[in-house]
Amino acid sequence: MGYTAAVAGASGYAGGELLRILLAHPSIEIGTLTAGGNAGSRLGEHQPHLLPLADRVLAETTADALAGHDIVFLALPHGQSGPIAEQLGENVLVVDCGADFRLTDPAAWEQFYGSPHAGTWPYGLPELPGAREALTGTRRVAVPGCHVTAATLAMFPGLAAGLVHPEAVVVAVTGTSGAGKAPKPHLLGSEVMGSAAPYGVGGGHRHNPEIVQNLSGAAGEPVTVNFTPVLAPMPRGILTTCSAPIRSGITTEQVRDAYQRRISDEPFVRLLPEGTWPTTAMTLGANATLLQVTVDEAAGRLVAIAALDNLTKGTAGGAVQSANIALGLSETAGLPVAGVAP
């Protein structure tokens, strides 16, 4: 059966990646495309790489423009999704790439986003325990933050298996597209080129409570997370290094076995052969997360590293993966698993 999808925020980075994926989707046809200030212009002015859609004119982002589709993908700034979603029918599958409906704790939302909490939707990280059941048949999906997907997939198998104490340290190198297309002074070429810059240090990043939420859920007990993102001079990609104190006597072999057991049926997560470490380049354009794990015996810590493309598995690919599950389609439909190399 064929479905139609509207994309709100089609002129942005996440919207562009959604369209790149949907162009190859066997069961989804691309309908209305919307934008903010760029409404009225042609998509080709903003996404020249999306050749088949270049002449599409962007509509204003209103509930009326988005109505009449089976699926609406929202790739809008934080805070914009709630008011639009409220006006979309209950039978429409709404997949929100923004943060509005990710957190379960209203106090955490208010602390990190500074506005009233809009609510909580089924969470679009199918690899988490229980997530596929919650996504099947749902008409609302909250897609995780890109850092959150990487940190969660790197650490939750170790926590769920009880291999580590519930205290994670997470350091993530990220490309600039994670910050969106809207101009910002810290994203000027002269600031980014030739430099790596930490931000949100000391528990201040808004992905912190989302990582805590996921890892605590998997561990079955509260997990503390010290998270430091680092902006790097590359357009795409996230490389996340996580560590936590290992429980006494656990070996690298036991850790590898536990991770392999947890992800062996996952179509989009791979534990690389021992000795091969993930790089962002391996994942470009792929709906894939590549992992490697080891035990640092001298330091007494499990070390887990994840690489993904923030726009693919980190946003648009994850959104389509969850939409596939919600609609009862093959989970892998339309999703690239092979990266672009070199």
Ligand SMILES: NC(=O)C1=CN([C@@H]2O[C@H](COP(=O)(O)OP(=O)(O)OC[C@H]3O[C@@H](n4cnc5c(N)ncnc54)[C@H](OP(=O)(O)O)[C@@H]3O)[C@@H](O)[C@H]2O)C=CC1
């Ligand atoms: N980039 C990433 O790696 C990730 C992004 N996300 C989330 O996806 C969403 C989109 O991010 P991203 O694509 O990076 O951002 P961009 O800034 O690149 O794009 C934002 C889009 O929203 C439109 N827009 C802006 N303001 C309004 C408004 N007031 N009303 C209607 N439309 C508006 C813009 O249109 P116009 O061109 O007209 O301004 C543009 O199409 C965000 O919530 C982001 O947090 C989630 C995970 C990762």
Ligand SMILES: CC(=O)N[C@@H](CCC(=O)OP(=O)(O)O)C(=O)O
């Ligand atoms: C480089 C950069 O700034 N990256 C963004 C990641 C944004 C993201 O994943 O998405 P949400 O905004 O939807 O949570 C950041 O760290 O805030």
